[in-house]
Every structure is written in structure tokens, then in C-alpha cells.
Amino acid sequence: MTFLTEERRMIQEQAREFTLNEVLPVANKLDPEKGDIPMDLRNKMAELGYFGILIPEEYGGLGLGCSEYCIVAEELSRGWMSVGSIIARGNLLIGSHKMSEEQRKRYLPRMAKGEFLGAFSMSEPNAGSDISNISCRAKKDGDSYLISGNKYWCTFADGADFMIIIARTSEAPPGKRHLGLSMFFVEKKRGELMPGCSGSPIPKIGYFGWKTWELAFDNCRVKAEDMIGEEGQAFYYATAGLETARAHTAARAIGLAQGALDDSIRYAGERRQFDKSISEFQAIRFKIADMATQIEAARQLNYFVCEQIDTGQRCDKEASMAKLFASEMAERVCSEGIQIHGGAGYTTLHSVERHWRDARLTKIFEGTSEIQKRIISDRLLGRGRN
């Protein structure tokens, strides 16, 4: 069966055209200035339905699958990974499947329209790969909870319309540190942090277009009804949607690597040395061949993972493989892209350096490369004592 059906090809072409016309010019201007993704661009994405690809039609979304979601994310990331990422802030709300019917009716239609986008606050200074070490507390106070503690790496904390916060509501039983965590879905004003929460942006080296925050919660009051699912079960909710999140990250890595390849092919055709286009040198031609081969291998693996997800098959190992392979590939490919550009690649005048900086992040977030290897090896060898 062909993965790229006629319908998917149309979705791909539309997203590609949108990226070339709308995303790339904005990225080339704003990334060097560390500017935020403009509202105008977000509105255009919303019109195309990109924030609701995975949201069921009955709630105003497109009701499509992980395959279409990744096709669009790949194309958008060809231009700017941050734009390929922001669609997750409507579509892929970890835990949204655990929402009550009332919460779904209240939130999903606005998310699908792109007018209600979220931030996800799980990581902490001492809880990154090891999320069971979360120490931020939520203490019951009448019909509210009071959240106190420090969070780290919360992307879009300021720009979001809501925040998903994972906090500890009870002590974990001995040997079961992952229990006792709860998930809260909290509405907030766009453009500011919520009352009881202060913070500052972390000085990062890429993934511009939005800010990533260090946050301090000090008795931040949230309604008890804002809890998603059951108390104490957030670890399971946060890890439940990971296959799709990893396929999405793989798609982003593939997209930006394709962007680096496209730019490198164009540059190699234009740049002349020794009275020739550098694309005539075998050293450059072979680099291009290697880059294209690696991208296609990652893409086909990710297509397979998307199909598995969309047909309801278990694929945690394969999703980790796709995320690992695509992100490691993207950094190598973008680095070769810089090499093909020579000195020009080491400037902010060509987007290949943006792709390289963003590729580096894909090896770190949504589970580091080492954590992916741990998941894969645990499946092959049985659980290790690491």
C-alpha cells in the first residue's frame, strides 16, 4: 500500500507551498532577531486547519491521523522547526484524551481553530529525563489546589492561552516514584504568566519564534475541576501519547534536514570555484547523495511508524527508533549542509545554520537520544538496571 495516497499528496503539496510562500520569509527575518512567530502567520495556519489535524471532526478538527499530522509538520519544519512545532500546541495535548466530555466540548473546538493554544510544564530543574522526580506540589485547598515549586523549560509559557502543569499531589509510595503526580489544565491570559507564577526566559541557542521559560509557582491557585483524569495518574497520561509525539519530532527533524539539503543543492549550483560550479566536484556531489539517502531512510521509517499508530498497532520501540534515527541524521545532514556552504554556512545569512541549531535540539527534547536507546534496548534485551 502506498503511504502517500492522493489525498496525502495534496495535503503535502499545500503545506509545502504554504511553507515556501509564508513560513520561510518570516523565519529568515525573525529567527536571527529572535522574534516571536507572528499572529498573522498563526491565523493563516489556523485557516488551513493545522492546529486541529488530530482533533475529531465532531469537535471542529480535521479528524485525520498521525500520518497527515507528520506530513504537515515535516513540510512546515522545512521552513522553520518552531512553526512545525507550534501545531502540537493545539493538536497534541498530552492528556487531552483523558479530558472529560465537558472539558473536550469546552476546549477542543477552540484549540482546533488555533485560537486557544497551550504550554506544557512538566520538566523541572531536577526532573528532565527522570520525570518521576517531579517535586512541584499541588496542595488541596477547598475546591482549589495551590501549586508551589519550580519548573524549567516551559516553552510558550507567556504566549499560551492555557498551561498543562504536572505537579505532585501526594507522596509516592516507596519504590513507585512515578505515582502521586497529577495533571492540571489551566486557562490563562495570553501574553502573560498566570497569577502566582513568575519567571524568566532561558537564554537558548535556537528554537526561536517563541520563548522557553524558567518558572516559579508560589501558591498558584487552580480549580480542582481543572485536573485532567484521575488524581495521581499523570505519569501514565504524560507517557501515553509519546509515540505520536516522537513521530512528530522525527518529522520535524526530517523536514529541517530536507530544508538544509534543498538549500545546499541550490547553493552548490550557484557557487563557483576553480572556474566551475562546486556541484561539479565529486566531493560535493557525494555529500548531497549521502544527505538525501539518510533523509529518505528516516522518512520511510517514520512513515511506517505513522501507519502503525494510525492502525492502532503497538510501536513504542519503532517510534523511539524513528525519533533517534531522524534526529541524529538531521544534525549530521545539517552539518554537511554548512560544509557545502563553506564560510557562508557559518553566517546567519543562510537558513542552513538555523536548521543546524534546531536539529541539535531534536536529539534532546521529547526524550534524549540516550533515553530512546534505553527504550529500544529494554525492548530487545529486557529491562536493564539503569
Ligand SMILES: Cc1cc2nc3c(=O)[nH]c(=O)nc-3n(C[C@H](O)[C@H](O)[C@H](O)COP(=O)(O)OP(=O)(O)OC[C@H]3O[C@@H](n4cnc5c(N)ncnc54)[C@H](O)[C@@H]3O)c2cc1C
Ligand atoms: C529548548 C527546549 C525546550 C523545551 N521545552 C519543554 C516544554 O515545553 N515543556 C517541558 O516540560 N519540557 C521542555 N523541555 C525539556 C526537555 O524535555 C528536557 O530537556 C529533556 O527531557 C532532557 O532533560 P534534561 O535537560 O534535564 O537532561 P537530563 O535528563 O539531565 O540529561 C542529561 C544527560 O544525561 C543523559 N541521561 C539521563 N538519564 C539517563 C539514563 N537513564 N540513561 C542514560 N543517559 C541518561 C541524557 O540523555 C543527557 O545526555 C525543553 C527543553 C529544551 C532544551
